[in-house]
Amino acid sequence: MGTQDRHFLGVDLSTQQLKAAIVNDNLEVLHEASVLFDTDLPEFRSQGGAIVDKYDSQNITAPVMMWVKAFDILMDRMIVTGADFSKIAAVSGTAQQHGSVYWQRGSEETLKKLDPSQFLHEQLAHSFSVTNSPIWMDSSTTKQCKELEEAVGGPEELAKITGSRAYERFTGSQIAKIFQTRPDAYKNTERVSLVSSFVTSLFLGQIAPIDISDGSGMNLMDIRTKTWHQPLLDACAPGLKEKLGEPVPSYTDIGPISNYFAERYHFLPKCRVIAGTGDNPASLVGMRLSDGWIAVSLGTSDTAFLWLAEPKLVLDGHVLCNPIDKDAYMALLCFKNGSLTRERIRNTCTEGNWDIFNQLLESTPRGNFGNMGLYYDVQEILPFLKGDFRYNKTQKVNKFSSLEVEVRACVEGQFIAKRAYAEDFGLKVGKGTKILATGGASQNKAILQVLADVLNSPVYVQEAANSAMLGAAYQAKHGLLPEVSYSEIISVLPEPQKVCDPYSDAEEIYAPMTERYRQIIKELLAEQNCKGK
Numbered sequence: 001m002g003t004q005d006r007h008f009l010g011v012d013l014s015t016q017q018l019k020a021a022i023v024n025d026n027l028e029v030l031h032e033a034s035v036l037f038d039t040d041l042p043e044f045r046s047q048g049g050a051i052v053d054k055y056d057s058q059n060i061t062a063p064v065m066m067w068v069k070a071f072d073i074l075m076d077r078m079i080v081t082g083a084d085f086s087k088i089a090a091v092s093g094t095a096q097q098h099g100s101v102y103w104q105r106g107s108e109e110t111l112k113k114l115d116p117s118q119f120l121h122e123q124l125a126h127s128f129s130v131t132n133s134p135i136w137m138d139s140s141t142t143k144q145c146k147e148l149e150e151a152v153g154g155p156e157e158l159a160k161i162t163g164s165r166a167y168e169r170f171t172g173s174q175i176a177k178i179f180q181t182r183p184d185a186y187k188n189t190e191r192v193s194l195v196s197s198f199v200t201s202l203f204l205g206q207i208a209p210i211d212i213s214d215g216s217g218m219n220l221m222d223i224r225t226k227t228w229h230q231p232l233l234d235a236c237a238p239g240l241k242e243k244l245g246e247p248v249p250s251y252t253d254i255g256p257i258s259n260y261f262a263e264r265y266h267f268l269p270k271c272r273v274i275a276g277t278g279d280n281p282a283s284l285v286g287m288r289l290s291d292g293w294i295a296v297s298l299g300t301s302d303t304a305f306l307w308l309a310e311p312k313l314v315l316d317g318h319v320l321c322n323p324i325d326k327d328a329y330m331a332l333l334c335f336k337n338g339s340l341t342r343e344r345i346r347n348t349c350t351e352g353n354w355d356i357f358n359q360l361l362e363s364t365p366r367g368n369f370g371n372m373g374l375y376y377d378v379q380e381i382l383p384f385l386k387g388d389f390r391y392n393k394t395q396k397v398n399k400f401s402s403l404e405v406e407v408r409a410c411v412e413g414q415f416i417a418k419r420a421y422a423e424d425f426g427l428k429v430g431k432g433t434k435i436l437a438t439g440g441a442s443q444n445k446a447i448l449q450v451l452a453d454v455l456n457s458p459v460y461v462q463e464a465a466n467s468a469m470l471g472a473a474y475q476a477k478h479g480l481l482p483e484v485s486y487s488e489i490i491s492v493l494p495e496p497q498k499v500c501d502p503y504s505d506a507e508e509i510y511a512p513m514t515e516r517y518r519q520i521i522k523e524l525l526a527e528q529n530c531k532g533k
């Protein structure tokens, strides 16, 4: 296959949808398709792609068969766009981080012998020992988190080894909870995948390895040796190492595409499958981050991340292995209450109209007359709080005086939190720093202006907002051509475009608001700890 008609496929299994893009050798997007879980697969009754347990709102999962069925639909939708899979030289995947898939004993044999004349969902319906996969929105594993930290001597020790203290959404505590509460399901589990390696397993026709970047979001892997830390595996469940398999660098060529995809969709048998990775590492691949840049992904969860040459010990935030250079790292800050919270405020203040939301946002001054709001629909990660908290210039209040104050308080509050944790993480915001925004809300200029003001830095966007999905497609080329450097591979991409600069008064407004935010959080966490006692 000549380079001019060498295409690459990237598939992104995110929280709300499964989407795919095909790019040509110049990384130009040729075809895209998506499957929205809630509306295209209503029989699973997901909301935002997730199922919240009606008896325990901290217990949040997603039906794995919803993801499998979405695959069948996605491939057919790609065909409708005119995709020619025979030109695909390599495919890779990305997915929401931390979620886990539990393959039933014997399912790898099923994967190897899939019948091309049938849908995936018809053949994999009995391949999962856990039918509802725990996902990153879950926060029901505080007990298991404590056990993990105790296993190695405390949160700092755990952060030193794995890059993070224990977090409820991380896969280690989720596996431990399944072993403790559903021992038979765990016993019947042949292999455990992350959602990203679940995606590549389908293409590979066998259980694919976990990559080191997504794997470092499990509280199980030593980020320096890139190997599982046995005392942590033992603290979760017996025989876990065999179920996880060995982690691999994120650009590893893990084998040829399965016969199923070759025969059913006419991929060439020589099409290669490249290891998948998590959505945030894939976004780093999809964006051209270098020193002085901070990436902010505004999606279901909001995240901020940047490239690190060396790991840094933090207790609020994460250090992951780098998806591009296996000897480098990346810093990650994750906020659960992202776009779904912005949409909730939009719905309550504007009956669901983004144009009115933006008008209200732009009708209020920077600093919002001293009002601050913190809105946590689901248990937040940073900080570990849930509920709405509103403050006027001097004190806590139950509600704000106007809709426009509420709208600005939501957006400013989300970005002030990012600034506070980013600065605590050692990131430098302000002069010389540039922000690269991605994710759905990065197409909203009014929101980006607030981001620029709060972080006192210019905001850039790149052509496509789907940086994770495109990152997977770029990773497919990066993995296929190990002799070509990553920077050379993405050198064909257009430079990010500047969208807005901060106003000159931004720093004098938001530096003190960031300090006030820190004080408020300290008081709220102290209050919560007292209630918990």
Ligand SMILES: O=C(CO)[C@@H](O)[C@H](O)CF
Pocket: 014, 015, 095, 096, 097, 098, 136, 169, 217, 278, 279, 280, 301, 302, 303, 332, 334
């Ligand atoms: O938990 C997260 C990162 O730590 C989220 O960004 C998920 O990856 C979103 F899918």
